[in-house]
Amino acid sequence: MRGSIYRACTCRDDSGKVIGTGCPRMASTRHGAWGFVVRIASTSGRRQLRRSGFTRRTEAEAALTLVHRLIEVADGDPTGADRIGDLIFAATRNGGALPSFDEVRRRYSRGQVLVDTTTVADWLATWLADKARSDTRPGTVRGYAQHVRDYLSPHHGDLRLAHLRPSHVSDMLAAIRPDRRHSAATVQRVRATLRSALADAVRHELVTFNAAAHASVPTAPRPEVRPLEPEQIGHLLDVAGTDRMGALIELAVLTGLRRGELLGLRWSDVDLERSVVHVRQQVTQDVANLEPCASCGRAHRGLRFSLPKTRSSEARVDLDARAVGALMAHRLQQDLERTGWGAEYADHGLVFAREDGDPYDRPW
Numbered sequence: 001m002r003g004s005i006y007r008a009c010t011c012r013d014d015s016g017k018v019i020g021t022g023c024p025r026m027a028s029t030r031h032g033a034w035g036f037v038v039r040i041a042s043t044s045g046r047r048q049l050r051r052s053g054f055t056r057r058t059e060a061e062a063a064l065t066l067v068h069r070l071i072e073v074a075d076g077d078p079t080g081a082d083r084i085g086d087l088i089f090a091a092t093r094n095g096g097a098l099p100s101f102d103e104v105r106r107r108y109s110r111g112q113v114l115v116d117t118t119t120v121a122d123w124l125a126t127w128l129a130d131k132a133r134s135d136t137r138p139g140t141v142r143g144y145a146q147h148v149r150d151y152l153s154p155h156h157g158d159l160r161l162a163h164l165r166p167s168h169v170s171d172m173l174a175a176i177r178p179d180r181r182h183s184a185a186t187v188q189r190v191r192a193t194l195r196s197a198l199a200d201a202v203r204h205e206l207v208t209f210n211a212a213a214h215a216s217v218p219t220a221p222r223p224e225v226r227p228l229e230p231e232q233i234g235h236l237l238d239v240a241g242t243d244r245m246g247a248l249i250e251l252a253v254l255t256g257l258r259r260g261e262l263l264g265l266r267w268s269d270v271d272l273e274r275s276v277v278h279v280r281q282q283v284t285q286d287v288a289n290l291e292p293c294a295s296c297g298r299a300h301r302g303l304r305f306s307l308p309k310t311r312s313s314e315a316r317v318d319l320d321a322r323a324v325g326a327l328m329a330h331r332l333q334q335d336l337e338r339t340g341w342g343a344e345y346a347d348h349g350l351v352f353a354r355e356d357g358d359p360y361d362r363p364w
């Protein structure tokens with residue numbers, strides 16, 4: 001495998017045929033371009049590699065030398081040389097650059113795949129499956145899956161993962177934004193999903209950089225929050241007082257607790273004498289949950305009990321007199337329901353539960 005250096009041009013004769021090295025203008029050193037041709041091994045046999053377009057002879061010589069150095073990484077192993085040859089042909093297809101010597105040496109020494117045909121869709125599917133098996137919250141995984149299904153895979157799913165560039169990501173985000181159904185915040189979240197997936201791809205050494213981290217994205221202005229006026233709050237609480245779950249609404253308004261935190265609240269976490277509650281668990285949606293419940297032994301499809309969303313959520317929340325009164329009345333009502341159900345009452349110790357004691361995934 002020696003190879004040769006040549007200089008040629010793209011001039012054509014009267015019939016339209018490329019003249020090449022026979023062009024009379026080649027007498028001028030400024031005419032034409034330099035290139036090299038060499039035959040290298042691959043898994044499909046020895047093939048000719050031709051590269052041209054170099055301004056100087058030294059550039060063509062340096063490129064040919066790099067090809068020799070890349071093959072030498074295999075250190076005489078024919079199988080390894082074939083794999084590196086495949087990589088060179090794959091990298092230079094459609095005018096691409098020769099692969100980095102240091103990168104090829106690193107990946108070859110570790111026994112990694114040199115020509116990776118993994119597509120963006122392939123990796124996203126693998127990444128989602130890993131997330132589902134991890135301790136990532138089910139709701140978060142559902143959000144990831146929706147972004148992959150509706151945005152990421154349709155736009156660039158067929159693209160090789162190694163070929164994904166910031167421009168691809170920017171184009172995708174720009175295509176989403178003009179649709180009036182999508183806010184700038186949605187675009188930001190889609191980009192965050194891809195950025196997380198690519199960060200794991202970098203850690204697995206499937207790619208060398210995170211394309212989503214360098215993509216341009218539209219800014220997401222913070223939406224204006226319009227809190228209820230005192231009169232509106234009073235009307236809401238008056239109406240809620242007639243509902244079976246009125247105490248939940250009052251506690252939500254008066255404490256600001258999240259829905260999942262309210263549905264996971266247990267009487268053991270409530271101290272009515274000291275007018276305080278402690279948030280120690282929450283209810284999250286999980287349609288695939290098959291784990292037996294610690295209280296009743298049954299699996300609650302659609303939900304699970306979990307720790308609060310953040311450490312700051314695990315907090316002491318003070319109650320005012322109205323909230324304490326609402327909880328006391330609610331407890332009396334719940335005691336009546338427990339008596340009515342008798343032995344069939346599934347006591348989970350929850351403050352807000354169904355009439356039979358089972359937890360809610362959502363109260364309305």
